[in-house]
Amino acid sequence: MRIALFIACYNDALFPDTGKAVTAVLERLGHTVEFPMAQTCCGQMHYNTGYRREADSLVGAFNDAFRGYDAIVTPSGSCGGHVRHHHKTETAPNVYEFSEFLVDVLGVTDVGAYYPHRVTYHPTCHSLRMLRVGDKPLRLLRAVEGIELVELPEAESCCGFGGTFAMKNSETSVAMLQDKMGNVRKTGAQTLCASDNSCLMHIGGGLGRIKSGVRTLHLAEILAATR
């Protein structure tokens, strides 16, 4: 199986460790991965903000970069969802969000990770409702050695990020963020985990500002952790 990494532009620049973690987990499971250098951006931000022409011009380039792979794996639930739903190209159906790929395609839930901390999981909206990943991330987390997984109250409420919504409607966005942070703190978790760095950037940015001491970590990074 030829596996391509689709790292997503903001992960590339801001969260490279997530990409490294995805690579590490897949290689640990015995797979070879490739990173097509021609990839840039799937156009989700443009599309969702109404700049459809600009988004459309990125679709062809995405398709060219990823043509010929059996699976295109991404650590971004929202970008994965966008490509699968809105790119009408031959590569779109081969795009998998990381947890989906592990559970549905590779058929594994135990990836041999070790992470001895109290963790709570936020199911990001696009993973939850666009990709319908269901409890796959939780099944992967439950198999992590040493982990103490605690349920997040009102887990399925949106954190308020919403891409450019966080700027255009920043006050509403922050009001939603405050409720999310309150729920995270109620769990007493040391780590907040999610499958999308964009939401984590927003929640983490808020948790950092109030010096909560709670760390935000992408699912891949927990799964990459070993003894």
Next chain:
Amino acid sequence: MSRDEVNVVWLGSPTFPKAAHDALQDDQLRRNLKHATTTIRDKRLRAVAELDDWETLRLAGSQIKDRVMRHLDTYLLQLEASVTAAGGVVHWAEDAREANWIVTELVRAKGATEVVKIKSMATQEIGLNEALADAGIEATETDLAELIVQLNHDRPSHILVPAIHRNRTEIRDIFLREMGKHGVPAPDDLTDEPRALAEAARVHLREKFLRAKVAISGANFACADTGTVGVVESEGNGRMCLTLPETLITVMGIEKVLPSFADLEVFLQLLPRSSTAERMNPYTSLWTGVTPGDGPQEFHLILLDNGRTKTLADTAGRSALHCIRCSACLNVCPVYERTGGRSYGSVYPGPIGAVLTPQLVGVGTSDHADSLPFASTLCGACYDACPVRIDIPEMLVHLRAKVVDAHRGGVPKPEALAMKGAKVVFGSPRRLAVAERLGAIGGRIAGIGGGRWLPGPAKKWTGARDVPVPARESFRTWWRKAGRG
């Protein structure tokens, strides 16, 4: 409230972010809303879970609505024929002005100076009460929540629970202050017990019911094949309006037509569970034309367009017309939960308002309407909740594109420039790599000192959130350096 202020949109409404700013300052409002929406959300989930064919029902509902929209002309003509055959009179109104004029003339012809009304979004949309008042006719809302809003010269904030933003004590004060001005006053010793409040309303309204010669209603459905019109409600006051007066005038948006009487089976299951989380709504009134010696002896059906044909013309936006006004999308919407309905500046609040309002008034016509499609995080909860499967998130992005396109040309806004710039950068991996390096340097400089407070538009982010510091080395640089590619 002046006449002009009452329409699909409340004229002069600020953009959504501005209105939300005020709503967010109101802690009481936020607490009331959170409590109300959480309660009904949980109840709805339970009510829906009771039916094992819920998803099939939703699909059926959405397919029927699809069919209605594809053949709207046919069904409307069929409806007109059926209603006429059953002894009713059908009128067509292109816009609010025309609909108001027809109703006013009909009421005048009866020599009436007061009418009773049962909750109707269509008449709110056209500002009927104010138009009637201008003509010297007093309209009394008989739905309890509507009555509260009306007595207080207030605006509704929810489709189903228009007074969701008021608490019991406020309602008692409104009753004491206002009822006497319009008829039977509230008793001086009125308490804020729900029972006492309901009794005061009952006494106040009873007198109106018995005296009114003309009633005005909306319609939840109208069946093309039989000409049957239906209203569902939970207090029974609607039924009084629909049966006691001699003349009944129904104002109905043209999208409410259903192909056949049999289709009611689907919608009478979908609606109550989605709206009030009940298995069945308490009062379902159905009438077909007039029946000699029983109920109103004169029935007028006004078919209202008011922007609907325009909406229908957009195949990607028209499913907003599928809406059966259950309000489930409001109750699950995290944005509505924080900001309340009035922030949307329209008769139609919440997610459905965000897609319906701009279409009814026209995209690109005002900053207010154009701000509505952006009042969402696209979390998708509304789509999952909608009993007729309206893909609201997809329609929001569709309308955002229309808004952006309506503003292309001229002096580009900073956002448009940023989007263009990003497209250029993303257009080539090489340019992206360069930009990432610059960003890493710039970002680290901004991050130095640990302040992380950025000026300008970025302040909107850094007001409450730290910015992530760009990594020293992007993923693609790492990959290349590691000799992988």
